[in-house]
Amino acid sequence: MRILIVEDDKDVAGFVVKGLREAGHTVEHADNGRDGLFMAASENFDAIILDRMLPGGIDGLRLLETLRAQDNATPVMFLSALGQVDDRVKGLKAGGDDYLTKPFAFAELLARVEAMSRRGKGEGPTTRLNVGDLEMDLLSRGVKRAGQKVDLQPREFRLLEYLMRHAGQVVTRTMLLEGVWDYHFDPQTNVIDVHISRLRQKIDKPFDAPLLHTVRNAGYMLRVEEP
Amino acid sequence: MSAFTPIVTEAKPAGARPPKRRRLLRSAGVRFAVLYALVFGVSTVLLAASLRYSTIGLLDRQTHEAIRGDARGLAAHFKTGGLPALVLTLDSRINEDINENAIYLLVDPLGNRVAGNMSRWPTGIATPNAWYQVPVERAGKRSHALMRYYELPGGFQLLVGRDVSTRSQLRRVLRDGLIWALAAMLLLGALGALVIRGLFKRSLADISATSRAIARGDLTQRVRRSGHGDEFDELAETINDMLDRITRLMDGVREVSNSIAHDLRTPITRARARLEDAASHARTEDELRSAVDRATSELDGVVKVFQALLRIAEIEAGARRSAFASINLTPVLEDLAEFFDAVAEERHITIDTAWPPDLPMTGDRDMIQQAIANLLENAIKFSPPDHHVSISARMDAQQIEIHIADQGPGIPEADRPRATERFYRGEQARSTPGTGLGLALVAAIAHLHGGVLRLEDNRPGLRAVLVLPRRALNPEATLRIKLWAQTMRKTEIAPPAPE
Numbered sequence: 190m191r192i193l194i195v196e197d198d199k200d201v202a203g204f205v206v207k208g209l210r211e212a213g214h215t216v217e218h219a220d221n222g223r224d225g226l227f228m229a230a231s232e233n234f235d236a237i238i239l240d241r242m243l244p245g246g247i248d249g250l251r252l253l254e255t256l257r258a259q260d261n262a263t264p265v266m267f268l269s270a271l272g273q274v275d276d277r278v279k280g281l282k283a284g285g286d287d288y289l290t291k292p293f294a295f296a297e298l299l300a301r302v303e304a305m306s307r308r309g310k311g312e313g314p315t316t317r318l319n320v321g322d323l324e325m326d327l328l329s330r331g332v333k334r335a336g337q338k339v340d341l342q343p344r345e346f347r348l349l350e351y352l353m354r355h356a357g358q359v360v361t362r363t364m365l366l367e368g369v370w371d372y373h374f375d376p377q378t379n380v381i382d383v384h385i386s387r388l389r390q391k392i393d394k395p396f397d398a399p400l401l402h403t404v405r406n407a408g409y410m411l412r413v414e415e416p
Numbered sequence: 417m418s419a420f421t422p423i424v425t426e427a428k429p430a431g432a433r434p435p436k437r438r439r440l441l442r443s444a445g446v447r448f449a450v451l452y453a454l455v456f457g458v459s460t461v462l463l464a465a466s467l468r469y470s471t472i473g474l475l476d477r478q479t480h481e482a483i484r485g486d487a488r489g490l491a492a493h494f495k496t497g498g499l500p501a502l503v504l505t506l507d508s509r510i511n512e513d514i515n516e517n518a519i520y521l522l523v524d525p526l527g528n529r530v531a532g533n534m535s536r537w538p539t540g541i542a543t544p545n546a547w548y549q550v551p552v553e554r555a556g557k558r559s560h561a562l563m564r565y566y567e568l569p570g571g572f573q574l575l576v577g578r579d580v581s582t583r584s585q586l587r588r589v590l591r592d593g594l595i596w597a598l599a600a601m602l603l604l605g606a607l608g609a610l611v612i613r614g615l616f617k618r619s620l621a622d623i624s625a626t627s628r629a630i631a632r633g634d635l636t637q638r639v640r641r642s643g644h645g646d647e648f649d650e651l652a653e654t655i656n657d658m659l660d661r662i663t664r665l666m667d668g669v670r671e672v673s674n675s676i677a678h679d680l681r682t683p684i685t686r687a688r689a690r691l692e693d694a695a696s697h698a699r700t701e702d703e704l705r706s707a708v709d710r711a712t713s714e715l716d717g718v719v720k721v722f723q724a725l726l727r728i729a730e731i732e733a734g735a736r737r738s739a740f741a742s743i744n745l746t747p748v749l750e751d752l753a754e755f756f757d758a759v760a761e762e763r764h765i766t767i768d769t770a771w772p773p774d775l776p777m778t779g780d781r782d783m784i785q786q787a788i789a790n791l792l793e794n795a796i797k798f799s800p801p802d803h804h805v806s807i808s809a810r811m812d813a814q815q816i817e818i819h820i821a822d823q824g825p826g827i828p829e830a831d832r833p834r835a836t837e838r839f840y841r842g843e844q845a846r847s848t849p850g851t852g853l854g855l856a857l858v859a860a861i862a863h864l865h866g867g868v869l870r871l872e873d874n875r876p877g878l879r880a881v882l883v884l885p886r887r888a889l890n891p892e893a894t895l896r897i898k899l900w901a902q903t904m905r906k907t908e909i910a911p912p913a914p915e
Binding site: 272274294344372373374375377378379 | 726
C-alpha cells in the first residue's frame with residue numbers, strides 16, 4: 190500500500206514511517222499542512238495518516254476538508270493529541286474515516302490503517318464470507334466449518350463476521366470493542382479475550398488447524414496457516 | 417498562594433493619566449450625582465413654569481376679559497343713547513371704580529378729549545382692536561397699563577385699559593422667589609450628589625478592596641455585608657458565593673494535582689527505573705526487550721489514568737450535553753450484562769438480572785454505557801467466586817434507578833462519601849489493578865445527567881445505585897433544541913441523526 194503521513198513531530202513521524210515500511214508499505218512523509226495537502230491532492234495514496242495540529246497555515250481539519258471538497262475519497266485516519274469526544278466528532282464530521290489519539294501503540298495504528306484502506310476499496314455487498322474451510326452465510330445467518338454446522342449466539346456471530354471481514358489482518362481489542370459492540374470505553378477486565386476464547390471453543394477446538402490466532406502485543410487475526 | 421499571582425506590568429507610562437475633569441466624570445458616583453442634580457433641577461424648573469403660568473397667566477387673561485367686557489358694555493350704551501349716554505356711563509364707571517385701576521379715554525375726530533380719566537392720548541397707540549402695554553402717568557404716579565382702543569361711529573375713538581402695576585409687582589415677587597428657590601435647589605442638588613457619591617463609594621469600597629485582595633491571591637477575603645438587605649448586600653452575597661465556589665474549585669484542583677503527582681509519579685518512576693536498569697545491566701537482548709515491554713505497559717497505565725482524568729474533566733465541564741438524545745436503557749443493560757457475563761462466568765460468578773421491558777430516558781448513551789460498565793466491572797472484580805452479582809433497574813415517572821450489587825468486601829460506611837473522589841482506593845482494592853477513577857467517572861456522568869450515584873451496604877457487599885432523571889432538565893439542552901428547531905425552520909436542514 191502507498192501511505193502518506195502528514196505529521197510535524199520528527200520522532201513520531203520517523204517511528205511510524207519505519208514501522209509501516211517494515212510492514213511492507215510504501216510511505217511518503219510531509220511535515221507541514223501545505224506540503225501535505227499538495228502531495229495528497231496531486232498523488233494517489235491508499236491511505237493518509239493525518240495529524241490535526243500542523244504548521245504551515247493549514248491544519249489537519251482544513252487539509253481534509255479541502256481534499257474532500259475536491260472529491261478525493263482517499264481513506265484518512267487522524268492521529269492527534271486532541272482526544273476529547275468533541276474533537277473526534279469534529280474529525281469524523283470533516284470526512285475522516287478513523288481517529289486515533291496520541292499516545293498510541295503502533296500495532297493499533299497499523300491494524301487500523303490496513304482495515305481502513307481495505308474498507309476504502311469498497312467490496313460491495315456480500316452475502317457469503319469464506320476463510321479456509323470456514324463459511325458464513327450472511328442471509329441465513331448460518332456458519333459451517335468443513336461442512337459441519339457451527340451454532341453461534343447472535344453476538345458471537347457478529348464477532349466472527351467482523352473477524353472474517355478483516356481476515357488476514359490484525360484486529361485489535363479496541364477495534365473489536367468498537368466494531369462489534371459499539372462500545373467506546375476501555376474495559377478494565379480481559380473481557381474481549383474471554384469472548385474470543387469462547388468463539389475459539391466453537392470454531393477451532395473441534396478441528397485440526399486453528400484459524401483464529403493471537404498476535405502478541407496487538408490483537409487477533411483470522412487466517413489460514415500456511416503449511 | 418502568592419505564587420499564583422501573575423505579575424502585571426503597566427503598559428501605559430505613569431504620566432499618561434487622563435485629565436482630572438475626565439477622571440471625575442468617569443466615576444460612577446459622580447455620574448449618578450450629576451444625573452440626580454439634573455433630574456432635581458428639571459423638576460424644579462417645570463414646577464416654577466407651571467406656577468407662573470397659573471398665576472400671572474390667569475391674571476393676564478382676567479384683565480383681557482375685563483377690558484373686552486367693559487368695551488362691549490360701553491359700545492352698547494353708545495348704540496342706544498349716543499354720545500351723551502356714553503359720556504355719562506364713562507363718568508359713572510370712573511366714579512364707581514374703587515381700585516382706581518380702570519382707564520378710559522374718549523376723543524373726538526380731531527383728537528380732543530371728550531371724557532375719561534386720562535389727560536391725553538398715549539403715544540404709540542395707532543391700531544384699533546390690538547393689545548398695548550404702555551407706561552402711563554396717572555395722578556402723578558408712573559405705572560403700567562394694558563389697553564386697547566375701539567373706533568366708534570362718527571370718528572370717535574374709545575380707549576379702554578387697566579392699570580397692571582399690581583401684576584408687575586406679583587411678577588417681581590415670583591421671580592425673586594424662583595431665583596431663591598433655584599439657588600436652594602442648586603445647593604440641595606450638590607449636597608444630594610455628594611451624599612450619593614459618598615454612599616456609592618462606601619458601598620463599593622469594600623467590594624473593590626476584596627477584589628483587589630483576591631487578585632493578589634488571598635482567596636480568604638470576603639465582602640462585608642451591611643445587613644440592610646439592599647441591592648449592595650445582594651451583590652456582596654453573589655460575589656461571596658462566587659468566591660466560595662472558586663475556592664472549592666481551587667481546592668479540588670490542588671487535591672487532584674497532588675493525587676496526579678502521586679499516582680502518575682509512581683508508575684513513571686517504575687518505568688524509568690526499569691529502563692535505566694536495563695540500559696546498564698541487561699546482558700542479553702531478551703532481557704532488554706522484556707524490560708522495555710514492561711516499561712511500555714507501565715506507561716500505558718499512565719496514559720490510561722491520564723485519559724480517565726481528562727474524560728472526567730470533560731464531563732464535569734458539561735461539554736458533552738450536546739450528545740443527549742432519547743434512549744432506551746433496557747437494550748443497553750441487556751448488552752452490557754451479556755458482554756460481561758463471559759468474564760463473570762470465567763470467575764464462577766452468576767449475574768442476576770431484573771428490569772422492565774422499556775426504560776426510556778433522555779441522556780448520552782455512550783456515557784451511561786460507560787457508567788454501568790464501570791459499576792458492573794467493579795462488582796465482578798470484587799465479588800468472590802461462586803457468588804452473585806445482581807443488576808436491576810426500576811423506573812417511576814421522574815427517574816430510573818439502576819442497582820448493581822455484589823457480595824464482596826464492600827466499602828466501610830465511613831469511607832463511602834470519599835469513594836467517588838478521584839484516586840480513592842479502598843483497603844481491599846489496593847492489591848487489585850485499577851486507576852481509582854472508576855467511581856469518580858460514574859459520579860461525574862450521573863451529575864451531568866442531573867442524577868446521583870449512591871453507595872449502599874448490600875449486607876454483605878456493595879450496592880451501587882445510579883439514579884438518573886428520565887428527562888434531562890438542563891436549560892442548556894432545552895436551549896440547544898430550541899435553537900436547532902429555529903435553524904430547521906430557516907434552512908430546512910436534516911435533523912441531527914439519532915445516536
